[in-house]
Amino acid sequence: MTQSPVLVPILGDQLSPAISSLADRTPDDTVVLMMEVAAETGYVRHHQAKIALILSAMRHFADELRAAGWRVDYVALDDPANTQSFTGEVVRAAQRHGARGIQVTEPGEWRVRQMMDSWGGATGLRVRILGDKRFVCPLPDFFAWAAGRRELRMEWFYRDMRRRTGLLMDGDQPAGGRWNFDADNRAGPAPGLQPPAPATFAPDAITRDVIELVRARFGHHFGSLDRFGWPVTRADADALLDRFLAERLPQFGAWQDAMLADHDTMFHALISPALNCGLLDPVEVCRRAEAEYHAGRAPLAAVEGFVRQIIGWREYIRGMYWLDMPGMATANALAATRPVPEFWWTGDTPMACIAQTVRATRDTAYAHHIQRLMVMGNFALLAGLDPGQVADWFLAVYADAYEWVELPNVAGMALHADGGRLASKPYAASGAYIARMSDYCGDCAYSVKQKVGASACPFNALYWHFLDRNSDRLSRNPRLATAYATWRRMSEDKRADTLASAEAFLATLEPAAPGWARDQASSKSAA
Ligand SMILES: Cc1cc2nc3c(=O)[nH]c(=O)nc-3n(C[C@H](O)[C@H](O)[C@H](O)COP(=O)(O)OP(=O)(O)OC[C@H]3O[C@@H](n4cnc5c(N)ncnc54)[C@H](O)[C@@H]3O)c2cc1C
Numbered sequence: 001m002t003q004s005p006v007l008v009p010i011l012g013d014q015l016s017p018a019i020s021s022l023a024d025r026t027p028d029d030t031v032v033l034m035m036e037v038a039a040e041t042g043y044v045r046h047h048q049a050k051i052a053l054i055l056s057a058m059r060h061f062a063d064e065l066r067a068a069g070w071r072v073d074y075v076a077l078d079d080p081a082n083t084q085s086f087t088g089e090v091v092r093a094a095q096r097h098g099a100r101g102i103q104v105t106e107p108g109e110w111r112v113r114q115m116m117d118s119w120g121g122a123t124g125l126r127v128r129i130l131g132d133k134r135f136v137c138p139l140p141d142f143f144a145w146a147a148g149r150r151e152l153r154m155e156w157f158y159r160d161m162r163r164r165t166g167l168l169m170d171g172d173q174p175a176g177g178r179w180n181f182d183a184d185n186r187a188g189p190a191p192g193l194q195p196p197a198p199a200t201f202a203p204d205a206i207t208r209d210v211i212e213l214v215r216a217r218f219g220h221h222f223g224s225l226d227r228f229g230w231p232v233t234r235a236d237a238d239a240l241l242d243r244f245l246a247e248r249l250p251q252f253g254a255w256q257d258a259m260l261a262d263h264d265t266m267f268h269a270l271i272s273p274a275l276n277c278g279l280l281d282p283v284e285v286c287r288r289a290e291a292e293y294h295a296g297r298a299p300l301a302a303v304e305g306f307v308r309q310i311i312g313w314r315e316y317i318r319g320m321y322w323l324d325m326p327g328m329a330t331a332n333a334l335a336a337t338r339p340v341p342e343f344w345w346t347g348d349t350p351m352a353c354i355a356q357t358v359r360a361t362r363d364t365a366y367a368h369h370i371q372r373l374m375v376m377g378n379f380a381l382l383a384g385l386d387p388g389q390v391a392d393w394f395l396a397v398y399a400d401a402y403e404w405v406e407l408p409n410v411a412g413m414a415l416h417a418d419g420g421r422l423a424s425k426p427y428a429a430s431g432a433y434i435a436r437m438s439d440y441c442g443d444c445a446y447s448v449k450q451k452v453g454a455s456a457c458p459f460n461a462l463y464w465h466f467l468d469r470n471s472d473r474l475s476r477n478p479r480l481a482t483a484y485a486t487w488r489r490m491s492e493d494k495r496a497d498t499l500a501s502a503e504a505f506l507a508t509l510e511p512a513a514p515g516w517a518r519d520q521a522s523s524k525s526a527a
Pocket residue numbers: 267268269270271272273275276306309310313314315317367368369370372373377394395398400401402405406407409410413414
């Protein structure tokens with residue numbers, strides 16, 4: 001290296017060789033900095049498998065960069081000189097290498113952006129923060145799309161993304177003549193439905209080392225490492241995608257909302273942990289799915305449904321996060337204050353749907369969308385759980401959870417804490433929805449058919465309790481008109497019984513012990 005280098009910090013969710021911070025760099029005057037820091041591993045008590053996944057993927061990526069000729073300065077978690085924060089390590093590395101500047105790709109999270117914005121002052125160097133090209137929609141374009149619109153609905157944004165990428169387009173028209181095939185998707189589970197086993201990847205030596213490190217340092221965090229099988233390299237992530245395309249994509253749409261106790265992952269892709277840390281490229285994933293449609297191996301409804309999740313929902317969610325932060329983190333439009341109950345962490349509840357979802361989450365750091373939205377999210381909404389605590393839970397327990405994607409899904413989609421910016425009506429449902437979409441209720445201590453009383457499914461009375469206590473805020477929503485009309489038509493006695501049944505259930509909820517989600521001393525802004 002002939003002159004002082006440019007320092008390129010690469011974060012744990014930027015593990016893509018095509019990352020914009022490296023695009024115009026050459027190895028001869030660049031030092032890549034990768035940092036394992038306790039501020040990130042511990043700002044919430046992440047699931048042990050999530051920490052193992054990210055640290056192992058980082059170590060593999062560092063090797064990949066070195067093999068491609070880059071000079072990588074890798075600061076390990078147990079390096080005695082490690083200051084354990086991004087800013088501390090950037091300052092140290094800038095001095096160590098006599099850097100002449102810093103170049104970095106914008107972070108996923110608002111919290112980290114605040115840190116990056118301080119690096120110029122902390123180092124005295126020019127810091128160039130580049131857009132993250134792995135997303136289809138640059139943030140300024142999203143802000144321009146949102147400006148002046150009264151309603152920011154995903155569907156309109158999604159059509160723009162289809163036109164922008166050309167995915168599933170016939171000229172300027174959508175393939176098959178429709179933008180959205182949702183009406184063909186989302187059935188309840190058919191009798192005898194047998195989803196394929198999920199692809200898992202045996203830990204190699206690097207992953208085994210990391211697993212030991214995580215057990216030793218983070219063994220008190222939620223979650224198990226016993227079944228760790230997430231891909232941690234690009235090759236394994238590609239293999240996971242291949243398996244999805246071959247075995248699951250054709251059925252993806254039809255059973256997208258279905259839940260079976262013996263098949264936690266159904267026909268879902270399981271790619272979000274790899275996508276979100278950079279091992280897979282979102283548009284490339286969609287092009288591979290589109291090719292399955294063109295080859296006649298997957299129906300358009302399934303492929304469109306899948307592509308919509310990625311260039312529609314995923315991009316839209318990210319845009320909404322950056323549009324509404326930092327306010328989104330404290331939004332609480334329904335004034336919900338109840339603590340997250342202990343059984344969200346232990347799974348120790350007679351509610352079979354929640355017990356099954358918490359079990360899957362603990363064992364694998366994964367639950368699919370409907371378990372997250374219509375079991376855990378729906379419960380949180382109906383029971384009036386505190387959005388900040390619910391967001392902490394979701395951020396801690398899932399391998400794919402980064403605040404930019406977790407928070408809008410929790411505050412906006414699941415809890416309506418954003419007052420309806422993201423979803424025109426709350427995703428509130430009684431037990432009948434879960435009974436229709438799953439086989440959980442058959443094994444439950446509660447009866448889904450029963451509406452009130454100690455053995456009735458708690459979702460049933462909670463649903464009406466939710467509508468009743470939020471009637472000032474929600475009763476004028478046209479999409480809830482039928483539900484409110486039904487509630488008003490019930491007799492006084494029936495309404496009183498229902499509310500009393502819900503209150504009796506709520507009184508049994510034991511708040512989670514402190515320390516499950518965060519160290520006692522840490523606060524949301526501590527990282
Ligand atoms: C309350 C709640 C919290 C969530 N938290 C996260 C999170 O922390 N991280 C995360 O990546 N997703 C989150 N999601 C969205 C979604 O549940 C996951 O992306 C999905 O379950 C990941 O599994 P999969 O790869 O098998 O997805 P599939 O169902 O196979 O879908 C394919 C891909 O579409 C994308 N996608 C689908 N729905 C969404 C969505 N609503 N928002 C963003 N991307 C989406 C994902 O990248 C996913 O990998 C959350 C949803 C809810 C309701």
